[in-house]
Amino acid sequence: MNKRHFLGAVAAAGALPSLAVAAPKSERGPALLTVTGAIAKPNRGSFDRVADQMMQRQHLSFDKAFTFDFAALAAMPSITIKPTLEYDSRPHTLSGPLLADVLKAAGAQTHDNSKLLLRAVDGYAAAVPMSRVKAQRYIVATHLDGAPMALGGLGPLWAIYDADRVPEMASKPVGERFGACPWALYHIEVQA
Secondary structure (H helix, E strand, O other): OOHHHHHHHHHHOOOOOOOOOOOOOOOOOOOOEEEEEOEOOOOEOOOOOOOOHHHHHOOOOOOOEEEEOHHHHHOOOOEEEOOEEOOOOEEOOEEEOEHHHHHHHOOEOOOOOOEEEEEEOOOOEEEEEHHHHHHOOOEEEOEEOOEEOOEOOOEOOEEEOOHHHOHHHHOOOHHHOOOOOOEOEEEEEEEO
């Protein structure tokens, strides 16, 4: 009996656990989004000078944080928006959880006067009041036109809203609508 037949027979007999068993829930993928500042339920420790090299280069530091991997964000209820994007002046479908829900999951202590500093991997940062995040229904987009967004493009995460549905923004030229929407989002600082 060859090895393949032997393993198949043993698995069929129940002597070997199934090889298709999902990874334990305690295993997580790499962190794609780190939330720091005024948060109540961190899931990771303080800034690490070795592990957090990009954050160090951007002069960040924190004593606690909440991190999300792709699976955690994808498991949250998703919202779909279809804004016209400046890159080709055409509507595109973006989906992902509401930014307010992401912050709530991180235990963020926010009120309407709170500010968020949304930071992209290239160091671009936008300060956005929590009242605007709620009113304009910002999402943390994980998908563009039905596919996960890649690093090196607009992703893997993008803080964005449907500017076409916000009258004061829809009246602006498309190139002026998304200055407070960093793509390649990786860090949010909650300033209570």
